[in-house]
Amino acid sequence: MASISIPIPLRERAKSGVLGWLATVDHKKIGIMYMAMSFSFFIAAGLMALLIRLQLAAPNLQVVDPNTYNQLFTMHGSAMIFLFTIPMLVGGFGNYFVPLMIGARDVAFPRLNAFSFWITLGAGLVMLIGFVFGARSDAAWTAYVPYSTKAFSPTIGMDIWLIGIILLGIGSTLGAVNFLVTVYSMRAPGMTAWRIPMFVWAMATTAGMVLLATPVLTAALIMLVADRNFNTQFFTANRVQLWQHMFWFYSHPAVYIMILPAMGIISEIIPVFSRKPLFGLRAVVISTVIIGLLGFTTWVHHMFVSGVDPAIERFFMFTTMVIAVPTGVKMFNWLATLWGGSLNFKTPLLMCIGFLATFVIGGISGVMQGAIPIDQYVHNSYFVVAHFHYVLFGGSVFGIFAALYYWGPKITGRMFDEKLGKLHFWLMMIGFNITFFPMHFLGLQGMPRRIATYDPGRGWELGNLIATIGAFILAFSVLIFIINAIKLRHGEPAGDDPWEGNTLEWSTTSPPPEYNFLEIPTVESDRPLFDARMRTPQI
């Protein structure tokens, strides 16, 4: 009966080596596996994008045949959305940092968390193996009927794609249950609602959206599988709208599922690198939740040329425009945080500024297309392609890289090379805009999306050539990131808190021990580490 209690008992069950990863229920290891998986799919889907751009570089090129082209853009979109952006943000950063930021030792249900990961990986492998062995879907990531019905997609590739997405839905729904319970129940003492970090607020809102939206898509996918294989009669020729409704009921919220965590990330990074508190924290929290709620009321704006009742269309035009208001609130809050701050122009902040600059263009072109007359003009044109790459790449992917540079030192214990990081940022910023800005003009000039090639003389040659050049600059910038990540092995040691952060993850070691914290911290404001620094006498 020793009277001295050892503060950190070593975890006997913690295993190392391969088994330690396969059998882990630790949220940090699961998070790292999500990140590794997602980044691999990012590379794969990025290479597909390069093939797509090569094909379109000049008129009447035949780099790949039209069928392969259809399969390529289908898998590019599906993988980027379902296998990269969502699992990276929610599964990767969400898993790794939500428990750390709320001062918990793990998520609420660690085993369920591991299950979510393995089913997600399984789904990804199902889709990837199908793709590699030629069982490929070619009905685009939207899988609109009738393209996706047995008559138009007779091969098993479509079924494999559907099964993959169903499995992914199960994984992310269970993950959402886990996040919601974790954020509700596992917060450190003192962490009242207004002291929850912005990233955690964003993740909780995202989890709520996943929970409500995904099951509807799952229902639609199962119905389509049954239509294709068991002769049911759901999506017959006169009911193509039903698929569109059920698909966009999930997939429009999915847009916010992909952007809200990225917004949460930059809401964490900008205050740290401006040496100021986040301007209007409560306004940012409230607008996050409002975006989450309004996200469920806008899906018909994808269907303005589908023959929906005009009165209903006008309602959805209104809600689509309204959702720009909370988004604008956040935009101004970020700018006001930067305003007058002593800015520390490290790579994470550059990535955030990249986010602000590009996302606002995507946001504005989104409001433009929310107007029914404009949408009817640019629908299914390259203008749409430009728009959603500005929000999903310019928003989510810049957010993801911001997070990798910001939190990478916490995950690995090593600092990234700043010079390579800055080179990566500038090449990515330039390459991104060269790739996607010309697509606005291509769309307005009438170039439809998803075409495998085009005839000369329509005025599309120059824009496409520029876009292709930009795509390779973009790819090169990602290569620089990979080199930087490999060099991380020899990077400077990061220490616990290299950025003088505000949130609890910086109070523990880098990388954090399996139990996260020596002692569960007590929180007294929305910037617990700032408080701690102020208390410590400076020498």
Add this chain to the structure above:
Amino acid sequence: MARATLRDRSMERARRSGDIAPARQKNIGLLGVGFFIVSESMFFLGLFLAWFFMRNTSDAWPPAGVAPPPVVPAVLNTVIALLSTIAVFFADRATARDDRNGLIKGIAVAGALGVIFMAVQAVEFTDLAILAQGSAYGSTFTFLLLFHVLRVFVGVILMGVVLVRTLLGHFSSKRRLLVQATAMYWYFITGVWLVVFAVLYLIG
């Protein structure tokens, strides 16, 4: 062991500081089941929306030449579902009082009623299999019944696990999460059945 120590310590601190209601950490499991049920509800909401969308875009519902399935087995099943829910309710209450016999009786009766429910549905499905392939009406009708009865199946399995673990002496008034979770899920399944019954058979 190590982990329990760490968790106990953090719980203790949480309680002392008073900022976190201890109740919030006590019901983590049930909260998870609750959120899961929300997602399950959305799945059925999707199917119901499909039903109403098709109903509103069809000239006749059910379409000409398609006979709606007989209502008698569905009425029978409604009674069975309600009775089993009462049995589950008493089983849950019995655990709270440490009444092991009450739990065994309640869960056995509810499970048996669940099996009867599935048997009645199985007879129905011999007709529905044909109906499903003929029309959108039949497809949606069959899907709603099929995915509901799948949940009944899961519920009956859960009751079987509860029964076995009760016989092994696993539950008490302090340790009854699985009993509560099973009860919650069964209430949800019954609730879905009532909506299915009302929409498919009464509104039509």
